[in-house]
Amino acid sequence: MPGQFEPMPGGGAAVALDEVEISIIRSLAVQLLELIGPGPGGEVSDDPLAELFAEGPSEPPADPVMKRLLPDAYGGPGGENGSAGDPDETRAYSAEFRRFTENDLRAKKRDDALVVIRCLDATTAAGDGGAVLKLSVEESRHWLGALNDLRLAIGTRLEVTDEEDADLLYRLPDTDPRKPMVMAYLWLGGLQETLVGTLLD
Template sequence: MSRYFTAEDGGAAASFDELEAGLLRAYAEQMLELIDAREGTGATAEDLIASAFREGPTERPDDPALARLFPDAYTDLGPDGDAQAASAEFRRYTEDDLRARKRDDAQAVIRSLEALAPEGRRRKTLRLKPDECRQWLGALNDLRLVLASRLEIVDEEDFEALMDLDDDDPRVPLVYSYGWLTTLQDTLVEAMMRSL
């Protein structure tokens, strides 16, 4: 699909055609919907002010994708500790900020792709500054986590097994998207390392 990321001027660059840019944008928009699913819509000014003073959620999300994006902080505190209670306390003070950062990362991807606006099959080069690279890296990681949860990918062996699916299996497009996002993420990391 893409020519992937390369280091450029302290940041990174990659070229995308309209199909690739559209797919990434759609995934980022779906990510925003998923992140905001528990918060609702149509908040008033009073709601926003009140939210600044409320504590965050304490319960682990039911949706497996959200549970991957917002995992428990503690799984084992030894015989005297209560990992569930410690995770709930940690989540209360951190999840809202984590949601905000993930939302900002997805919005940065959308803004970048809107500015790129490739036409037809002609590729256009996206150039990212160092801070934009970090946001893209976060968003690509989040997108991969969501797809991995939907495909029940826990490790590399799970992904390799999915590569052998029959072509008519409805999961095939998601498997290819997961592989593509993985390559984008890997090449962005390499570009960022070269730009140091």
């Protein structure tokens, strides 16, 4: 079980993590929360109906990581990626779609990261040092979302755009300043892959 998720009887997943691994994942999840932000107005509204119809931004984020986490719905910059229509029209459709979906997408990503933090905190509170983290099926889905977001964020910072870029990361010398980020990227990928396997079993 060390370093990889395994299915638990009755559903869910378990993984053995040491103190350093718990600290790294928790720190990354906190940084992800800070990047995503607190949400519209920074606090929950007393009126759930107003929250339901709250409009989000229509422009894509300036930060490349957030742009990767919250991509345009139609085409890419300038209307590429298979969009044969007018680029201005494509941008208008993307802006309209973003206005009504970005807040919900951000909220989902916040929820995923919070579940990761709470699970890790509950695990460390129950024991000392390393521990076996046990997740329900629902928690596993949140973890999967958060692990995906963390890999996208790190991959964007490392300028990974395709498999060829990822292959180059394996060959970086230990003296390269990107090496710790690369190791985290690859490790999170292994966790993500084994977690997917538990949900498919």
